[in-house]
Amino acid sequence: MTDAQDLMRRLHVKNDSKIVLLVSDGLGGLPKEPGGKTELETAKTPNLDAVARRGVSGLSLPVLPGITPGSGPGHLGLFGYDPLKYEIGRGVLEALGIDFDLGPNDVAIRGNFCSVDDAGKITDRRAGRIGSDIGKKLVEKLDKITIPGVEVFVKPVKEYRFVVVFRGEGLGGDVEDTDPQRTGVPPLDPQPRNEASKRTAEICKTFIEKAREVLKNDHPANLLTLRGIAKKPDIPTFEEIYGTKAAALAVYPMYRGLARLVSMDVLDAGQTLADQMAKLKQVWNDYDFFFIHFKYTDSTGEDGNFDAKVKRTEELDAAIPRITELDPTVLIVTGDHSTPSKLKSHSWHSVPIVLSAETARFDACESFGESECLRGGLGQFEAKYLMPLAMAHAGKLDKFGA
């Protein structure tokens, strides 16, 4: 049956209006105790509060109630792709994030260097967090590994992280992670989840054995684990669905990869929020949709650092005028999921959202925060409906039916 994305494909119209989607990663939070305020509510955010006063607020459910998303499903939802329809492996995201041009015969894998003892048991799942320079040298050694019948690519990401790609006909993409998620045990054997992935699992096994030999003298990075083993899904482009020319302004590889997956133009956005804002202004006339990603409300949440998350939120708030001075038709500020510092992890809690546009049905929200959003005019809705709302408020959608 017709879904929201089908409707977008059918109903979109092109006009000069501009949409800015500012994603503050892991934005939603939790108060420390009943009656308390969340990180966002604690932060002094005069600019976001002003956006809330002249816009309409709500809360988005990244996937479904109770479901905690990873960055992939979190962003796909925001981009209007049903995250239950398009599942994207971590390996694919990592590969896209380093500009690796994945093809239909590629199996992509996220690799982590790890430390193992003489008995082969993991002592450190991140190999003492070796620097990127060391990681890069080790990756170069791994990249020389050959396996009959497939091409092998190994590329550095950052520190102890890298990407492995196996290219070959008929390789399935469903193999379990080898990372046991704890120390004191050896890495797991790669297990295929289906018949089509048996050969892929065998190739993984061969690769691991060869890597064990290559890395044997490189303690603390003397072995590796393979995670998020997956193939790239067949996914329609953002432009095909929305008819917009979309630019992604993201610093971290993962989010650049997610934008590239839906064929946004991934621009060089520098390393800081200021760089991103400068780039936004520079390319303002060249696009009509802008995805801007801010990482640090998530990483501080993951660190369990309430105060740091508050501070990062205030940093984001300070950048808002750089966007509003460009006068976007629609400005949306939200997150891809919640990352409450209280939980030190992504969570399932609904995510604050504010949408500012002339065509909005203004509500009574006086500031931007979880409690205020709860009485916002957009209500609580699945994140996949955010893009339809953005498109509607930008006048980019025709009427459905006569």
Added chain:
Amino acid sequence: MTDAQDLMRRLHVKNDSKIVLLVSDGLGGLPKEPGGKTELETAKTPNLDAVARRGVSGLSLPVLPGITPGSGPGHLGLFGYDPLKYEIGRGVLEALGIDFDLGPNDVAIRGNFCSVDDAGKITDRRAGRIGSDIGKKLVEKLDKITIPGVEVFVKPVKEYRFVVVFRGEGLGGDVEDTDPQRTGVPPLDPQPRNEASKRTAEICKTFIEKAREVLKNDHPANLLTLRGIAKKPDIPTFEEIYGTKAAALAVYPMYRGLARLVSMDVLDAGQTLADQMAKLKQVWNDYDFFFIHFKYTDSTGEDGNFDAKVKRTEELDAAIPRITELDPTVLIVTGDHSTPSKLKSHSWHSVPIVLSAETARFDACESFGESECLRGGLGQFEAKYLMPLAMAHAGKLDKFGA
């Protein structure tokens, strides 16, 4: 998978309770500016406010967030038919609205007279809005057109509007409109959207050429455009799904047509709201479901006339006692979509709804309006769930499962 409508079919029971669904077309609106009131909130509506105080309120999404519906999807949703499952062409609606008995081999089309200059370019898409008397005479001429292999019917609707039906075996119903939606260009050629509709497009072309000859001396109505070319969908009856005997009290052809599409009894409801109310009282004992349609909150919204929409809303409010004095088991007042005068068009914004019934979980709403509805007990929900709510509150639904 089982959907809400399947459940209605399985769970409905017959009883003496009566449901009134009063649809104020395009009811939802927008404030002119942040902090302002919508049309509905501006109107003095003591009777609707009283219904809100003794009932439960909410907001309905006609189709999905961000989707602006036409009248067809808007009403289908209210009738409990998923508008994404049942798509209905404009031509079909127009034909149903003039009591034309559409069969499975019929392609229905909405025709508009238009004015063209000597070069064949449109100068007026509505032929100077000729009166119904002139339109009728011209339609009689068109009705004499014959095309080999198909039966041709041309029937007047109102003013410059008419219905064309081609009846014949194997005619597809997917042909593009010929109305270019602007002046200064000739009408478009009828283009088939699929192989099955090629012959239909050819028939349309032949009809247009013959009409050009017939109408050549009838300026300002010296040509026509064809829109909403479509066949009737296969749709279950209202009675089959809900077990109710339903009466439709609508003045405008479109809404009578929509009611007829789901096999409601479409009664002669006169020309005014007073006529409709008199009819309601007259047939009160003959039915257990009443669909009453009020057009003018939409037409004033489309005109961009905030004050007129307010006045029409007050007119509707004044009629409420005529319904409540009949003591319906369930009274619902809502719209099929929003038509904010600020936007001069249908919109995607959620639609105020109030449901009054002894079995309702009363909420704290003190009046009927968008802001109050936002804190209503029904929350925000897709319009297709309104009928299940109506049926439940009327005691017309069995328990699901043991």
